[in-house]
Amino acid sequence: MNKTKKRSDCPISNSLDIWGDKWSLLIIRDLMFAKECTYGDFLKAQERIATNILASRLQSLEENKIIEKLDHPDSKAKVLYRLTKKGVDLMPVLIEIHLWAEKYFPIPDDRKAMLKDVKKDKAGFIKAATKELMG
Amino acid sequence: MNKTKKRSDCPISNSLDIWGDKWSLLIIRDLMFAKECTYGDFLKAQERIATNILASRLQSLEENKIIEKLDHPDSKAKVLYRLTKKGVDLMPVLIEIHLWAEKYFPIPDDRKAMLKDVKKDKAGFIKAATKELMG
């Protein structure tokens, strides 16, 4: 997405200015499920993001402090990406999207299983998952 | 946005295929706050959507059953748009985006006031607001 041109003072609009495109939330999703991803990991996702788009989204998400780069422990050729706290804090948004989607589309079984846990104790689920990602 | 080309079976991706652009959620936002809007009402929003983009988004949201058209009670020249149940059900998503934004940006006072209510009783807030929109 684009740099810091805010279209208004609305929080929805401001948020969309950062991650309101067809790809950013999928990158964030991948990091929520995997905790750490390499460039190649993102490219493996079902949706088949183009390499140039991936590079531009990673840069923009990093500029907006949603994700950060880490050195890969066993190779200088690899880069690890992970969510910052600001990124992890998007988890409730991702969860509500899941819950909405579950009401209106068929969704994969593993996601259904996850949502079963979510519904049992949403706050608890988020707390545990956040700990997992930030620890 | 585009027609029904699903990029994957992921619920996040499926959702973004419908409203994952810079404008759709703003239209939905306007309808959450106003319940019913005319074409001209949408054009008045701070973000200044272009008329052609507005028309294309309204059409796509209608095709996806997020919004519906209604006859305006006192004029055939006017059209009213409102959220369907499927659209109203996006409220938790919009609320979580607000809560996230509040943590990381300055947000307007009226939204802050709203979030204060939300935080007091999220389920109650959603129930009441949904009733308001669907009644």
Next chain:
DNA sequence: CATTTGCACTTGCAATATGCAAGTAAAATT
């Protein structure tokens, strides 16, 4: 230690989407 492979990007270009300004047609107002 030379060569190949893997990884994270860049680059070039075509296709698509966005944004702006102006236009249109029907309905309402004057």
Next chain:
DNA sequence: AATTTTACTTGCATATTGCAAGTGCAAATG
């Protein structure tokens, strides 16, 4: 009857996306 309002549509310039191929460095292989 003429003007204005309303909901769009159209044309065109600009920006973004998507695809395919390429680049450069690091690591593995022979």
